[in-house]
Amino acid sequence: MRPSEDPGGPPEARGAAEAIAAEVRGVAPGEVPGRLCRLAVRPLPVADAGASLRGAGVPVPPCAGGDRASYLAEIQATLGDGPCVSAAEAGAVVLARDLTSGADAGRWPVFAQQATAVGVRAVYALPLGSGAVCLGTLDLYRDTPGGLTGPQLRTARLVAGVMTRALMELPHGGDAWLDELAGGHDEVYRAVGMIMAQLGVGADEALARLRADAFARGRSAYTVARDVLAHRRRFDPDR
Structure with missing residues (x-):
């Protein structure tokens, strides 16, 4: 399922989508990404969440998330490397399950060192956008190594889809x-x-x-x- 697809399918998926939508209903547009990042932490085995936007390969300051999420988003933008950068470039989900050793640590060695230094052991990055257009990523950070189960990944995709729609609906002036x-x-x-x-x-x-x-x-x-x-x-x- 692409990040912006309508979350149809099983009743539990539609129910999750409705619950997510209810969390941001009536919220000011500029507060939506932050609200969704905080919401993403609740049902998933992650400690922090953030959102990073990109444009034509040039980084944009992180738009949501706590201090640690913002710091790691800035590190990746500065390096031009990391799971979230890879997800934005590929337009596909990137699951870095263990930054302490193995393939993930070797794929982004400098980022992995910086992330583990602040207690992050796994990162899950989901693109925000549709088709060939990627606005950025929803960045999920975990304190222990591990992956996401099928239902957890579906929930993360739902949050990314709602965030994509929220970002695309933001006014392009005066905000x-x-x-x-x-x-x-x-x-x-x-x-x-x-x-x-x-x-x-x-x-x-x-x-x-x-x-x-x-x-x-x-x-x-x-x-x-x-x-x-x-x-x-x-x-x-x-x-």
Whole structure:
């Protein structure tokens, strides 16, 4: 089932969809993602949940979730790597069942190190979108290794589907929450353009340099982008 499909099928699936919809009925649009992230934690074996948006390969600041979820979303945006980045790029569910060892730890070694350092042992990332369009991911974080059962995965997909619809129905103007996301996205784009001019490189290389600089300094890509725009940080060709 794609993230935005109508959750038909078994009565329990329809019932879960109705329960999820009831949780956000009447809620202000800007509060919907946060409400859904908190809702996702209840029926699933996860400790934290968040939502990360993406646009044309450029990260957007995380729009929902607790401190740990936001931190790990920023780490992945800065690295350009991690389960949530992989899910967004593929438009498919990514289940990292054990970040402490084995294939998952080896697939995203730097992210796995950062995640386990803050107590996260498993990550489940579900794309938000439909067809070839992926708005971002619903990110679920677990304190112990393990996977999701079939019913648990269906519940997670339902939450992702409702969140997708909520995001697509948000007004495209006058909403502070959406304006803040667009602003963060634009800052990274403009900073990449400045780095391209400073180094004489293409967009992909400029974004990679911004991400590497941010990670080396223990900062997020967004804060380094703001420093570039404010002329507090310059990228020189000989560095």
